[in-house]
Amino acid sequence: GAGVSQTPSNKVTEKGKYVELRCDPISGHTALYWYRQSLGQGPEFLIYFQGTGAADDSGLPNDRFFAVRPEGSVSTLKIQRTERGDSAVYLCASSFQSRGARTDTQYFGPGTRLTVL
Amino acid sequence: DAKTTQPNSMESNEEEPVHLPCNHSTISGTDYIHWYRQLPSQGPEYVIHGLTSNVNNRMASLAIAEDRKSSTLILHRATLRDAAVYYCILPNRDDKIIFGKGTRLHILP
Numbered sequence: 001g002a003g004v005s006q007t008p009s010n011k012v013t014e015k016g017k018y019v020e021l022r023c024d025p026i027s028g029h030t031a032l033y034w035y036r037q038s039l040g041q042g043p044e045f046l047i048y049f050q051g052t053g054a055a056d057d058s059g060l061p062n063d064r065f066f067a068v069r070p071e072g073s074v075s076t077l078k079i080q081r082t083e084r085g086d087s088a089v090y091l092c093a094s095s096f097q098s099r100g101a102r103t104d105t106q107y108f109g110p111g112t113r114l115t116v117l
Numbered sequence: 118d119a120k121t122t123q124p125n126s127m128e129s130n131e132e133e134p135v136h137l138p139c140n141h142s143t144i145s146g147t148d149y150i151h152w153y154r155q156l157p158s159q160g161p162e163y164v165i166h167g168l169t170s171n172v173n174n175r176m177a178s179l180a181i182a183e184d185r186k187s188s189t190l191i192l193h194r195a196t197l198r199d200a201a202v203y204y205c206i207l208p209n210r211d212d213k214i215i216f217g218k219g220t221r222l223h224i225l226p
Contacts, residue, residue: 042216108160
């Protein structure tokens, strides 16, 4: 079946611009996660959705970052006034999630490589 | 959240077994041990998970110490396609994954 997809695969923008990154999770997965990965580092947690609501947004670095999941499926990560330090690969993952079971597998998309010039 | 410690990198010869260690001395009784790996230019992928007993699947085996303070991911016969960064993780109640730097596995032909 279809896995997690992310668009665009690459995004180049200029400092100060606004960008949107899209994630299509696996159908039926209630949990959705966003991560950011810088070169040579492991993925860094940003935000987690359970259904339509953001259950944990403690990883968002500042208020320039915002994410939505209005219908409990597709999610968009929005970055305002981009800075060069925002350049990274942004990863999305989804899981079926039996909440609290600690056994759910996260399925990751291929990521969006964001470059801020 | 419980933390894990892994070597930065390891090398192995092709077609030989690989044992990737992970220390998690602060693990709690309800923490599952998960392993993910990330191939070059791809998102992470699930490998295996376990709680107390050793686990086997088509990708790997997971050997868990009796006191659960450490575990070992075993690739029985490494191939060049197994070259990746391997992450040992203890998800929290919300299945939130905190990735460390993992172990970069190099496979020598």
